[in-house]
Amino acid sequence: MFLLIDSHNSFPLGPDKEPLLVDAPLHAISTTAELPGGVTAARLTDALASELSADVGDARSHADHPLVAHAVALLRAQETLRFDPTDGSPLTWDVSGAVARSEAGGMVFPRIDPCVIGVVQNADGTEILLGENARRPGYHTCIAGYVEVGETIERAFEREVWEETGRAIYDVTYVGSQPWSLSSSLMLGFSARTDDREPRGELDGELSSVIWASRDELPQISLAPKGSIARSLIERWARGEFSGEFSGEFEGGNCGH
Structure with missing residues (x-):
């Protein structure tokens, strides 16, 4: 299941006003991160959440939603933390999006x-x-x-x-x-x-x-x-x-x- 988040950190909502999870993304995605419960957070690259649903939530209004907070944090970390702050080498993020490694193998975690x-x-x-x-x-x-x-x-x-x-x-x-x-x-x-x-x-x-x-x-x-x-x-x-x-x-x- 995928939680699709656009460039404005907005996402479609379901009839229950919860973040809408889809079986497969129908639009192009880039950054991904694995969340608890088998959910994959994915960044939409060619569409806005408002194009996928008439009802849209965002990271501000849903800041206290655990799935949303986790997803936005991991996607943002991958998109902004690209080099090891110790040696300057490019970082490679693992599939979970929760830890990255430098060329020397050093571990780097999302900043808090x-x-x-x-x-x-x-x-x-x-x-x-x-x-x-x-x-x-x-x-x-x-x-x-x-x-x-x-x-x-x-x-x-x-x-x-x-x-x-x-x-x-x-x-x-x-x-x-x-x-x-x-x-x-x-x-x-x-x-x-x-x-x-x-x-x-x-x-x-x-x-x-x-x-x-x-x-x-x-x-x-x-x-x-x-x-x-x-x-x-x-x-x-x-x-x-x-x-x-x-x-x-x-x-x-x-x-x-």
Whole structure:
């Protein structure tokens, strides 16, 4: 069975809204990778997913789907990691797409970059701190950034919040993770609190807007798209999972892109 993924990381969906698996590709394919359950991920080279089905999913909306996350990560690794970073020789990927070998026989694996992301709430848990990325405007989301060499993931989150918002945080707690195959990242989710209503430090300029939002205000704010860990964390906060002060249902604002 094949999972066909086009150049935009989109794929056909079946009637059940799950990724559509086909017995054999009817279009040209290039890169392939073996997935669990006897499924082969394959890159379409002469068609778009929208040409194969009226219902299409993509790597963003299905980021938490294990098969999709695995497929996109392995295809992307083969397409972008072509030379051994140690000796510069061409890499040859095995049939699984999970490991490559250099000319000297050295093993190279798909790259995974750890990235921290999380909910920052005020001391009493009634508001959440959200930012709008200057390079990807149009929606507000959780504070996030990559882990630097030599850092713990907790320290990385503290640093990112300080650099991007000028707030110091405490009660940093790990709450979950999500692979984000589009950038070969592993998103590590946190919750934390701050006593800083306003910034106390110089900002790095990565965010064009930083706002506080209450649960009542969230439905009027364009938020990170559904399927992302950012949206999940915001919704969990809105349900009171990190403060224990609210148990209602959350209806989010318009999705970002």
